[in-house]
Amino acid sequence: MSRHLRSHLLLLLTAMIWGIAFVAQKSGGVIGAFTYNGIRTFLGGLVLIPIVVYLMKVQHLKVNRATIIGGIVCGIVLFVASSFQQHGINYTTAGKAGFITSLYAVLVPVLLFVGGKKIRPIIWFCVVLGTIGLYLLTMQGSFTLEIGDLLVTGCAICFAFHIIVIDYYSPQAIGVLMSCIQFLVAGGLGIICMFLFETPNLEGVMNNWIPIAYAGICSCGIAYTLQIVAQADADPTQASLILCLESVFSVIAGALILGERMSFINVIGCVLIFTAVVLSQLPEGENEETKL
Numbered sequence: 001m002s003r004h005l006r007s008h009l010l011l012l013l014t015a016m017i018w019g020i021a022f023v024a025q026k027s028g029g030v031i032g033a034f035t036y037n038g039i040r041t042f043l044g045g046l047v048l049i050p051i052v053v054y055l056m057k058v059q060h061l062k063v064n065r066a067t068i069i070g071g072i073v074c075g076i077v078l079f080v081a082s083s084f085q086q087h088g089i090n091y092t093t094a095g096k097a098g099f100i101t102s103l104y105a106v107l108v109p110v111l112l113f114v115g116g117k118k119i120r121p122i123i124w125f126c127v128v129l130g131t132i133g134l135y136l137l138t139m140q141g142s143f144t145l146e147i148g149d150l151l152v153t154g155c156a157i158c159f160a161f162h163i164i165v166i167d168y169y170s171p172q173a174i175g176v177l178m179s180c181i182q183f184l185v186a187g188g189l190g191i192i193c194m195f196l197f198e199t200p201n202l203e204g205v206m207n208n209w210i211p212i213a214y215a216g217i218c219s220c221g222i223a224y225t226l227q228i229v230a231q232a233d234a235d236p237t238q239a240s241l242i243l244c245l246e247s248v249f250s251v252i253a254g255a256l257i258l259g260e261r262m263s264f265i266n267v268i269g270c271v272l273i274f275t276a277v278v279l280s281q282l283p284e285g286e287n288e289e290t291k292l
Contacts, residue, residue: 003233010230011242014223019249021219022098023257024211031205032198033086034190039205040212041082042187044220048180061174070169071181077165078224079186081158083193084151091148100152102134102247107160108240123237126276130244133272136265137247160240167236170228179225241280248273 055061089097106127109119169178194200205212231239248270255261 007230007233008238008242010226011234011239012245014226014230015243015245016249017218017223017226018243018246019251020253020257021215021223022246022250023253024214024219031201031208032194033083033090034193034198035200035205036208036212036215037079037082037086038187038190038192038194040187040216041078041183041190041220043213043216044224045180045183045187047217047221048176048183048225052177052180055174055176061177063174063177064172066169066172067174067178068181070165070173071178072185073165074162074169074178074228075182075185076189077158077162078182079189081155081162082186083190084155084158088148088151088155092146092152097148097152098137098247098250099134100149101156101159102244103131103153103156104159104163105134105240105244106131107157108163109237111160111164112237119237123241123280126241126280127237129279130241130273130276133269133274133276134244134247135269137251137269137273163231163236163240163243166228166231167239170232173228175229175232176225179221179228183220183224238280241277244273245277 056063085097085101088100109123109127113119227239227243234242251266251270
């Protein structure tokens with residue numbers, strides 16, 4: 001299996017884990033956004049510590065500058081993005097939040113283009129196709145901007161930067177350690193804000209320990225680590241398109257776990273997203289090595 005294909009399969013697995021996590025994320029509105037994000041993210045960092053220690057010992061890895069700085073920067077960006085998202089969901093519909101958050105797939109190539117990188121025409125087409133698919137998959141009712149929509153828009157911008165930051169640091173960094181650092185940083189910031197701006201309730205946390213544990217161990221500890229490892233061998237635009245499949249998996253998880261059903265329009269949205277991802281993986285031309 002080539003490293004390119006392996007990275008794409010890992011990103012697909014990441015999208016699946018994140019999609020299922022949308023079911024668990026509903027507990028965030030019950031116990032507080034900072035409380036939910038702080039505990040589950042810090043938990044994600046804690047579960048990685050034994051793995052980091054083992055790998056460092058067995059593989060004789062040495063901590064480098066890219067790992068430390070990358071982990072800290074990713075942690076700060078992740079904290080801001082998660083905070084925007086969790087607070088925004090409280091003031092808008094889940095459909096709007098899902099669509100707006102997934103706009104990071106559009107923002108990544110735009111930011112890279114602004115930064116001077118050339119984007120293949122097929123990628124722009126895939127971005128537009130994927131955006132239409134996400135709209136059909138997640139939107140319900142009219143599209144009117146509210147305060148929650150603006151907060152989630154901030155989340156989408158931050159997640160776009162998060163992908164770019166990972167793309168910059170991951171090739172030189174120790175993936176698992178970088179992931180561990182980002183969670184401890186993001187979780188630490190969340191816990192500080194939890195005590196400053198919320199009133200933590202132990203009973204509420206314990207009543208929601210299952211979704212918090214899934215979000216912390218699987219969505220954070222496993223999925224974000226897979227993202228960092230996978231992006232070392234994948235370009236950021238294609239990575240963002242594959243990660244958009246989390247919306248498809250969230251609909252599937254909602255149907256299987258919560259008994260929700262997809263409308264015909266939702267199914268069309270899934271097909272368009274899947275088509276966009278497949279088209280983005282088509283072989284590049286002979287002069288495409290410097291393009292995304």
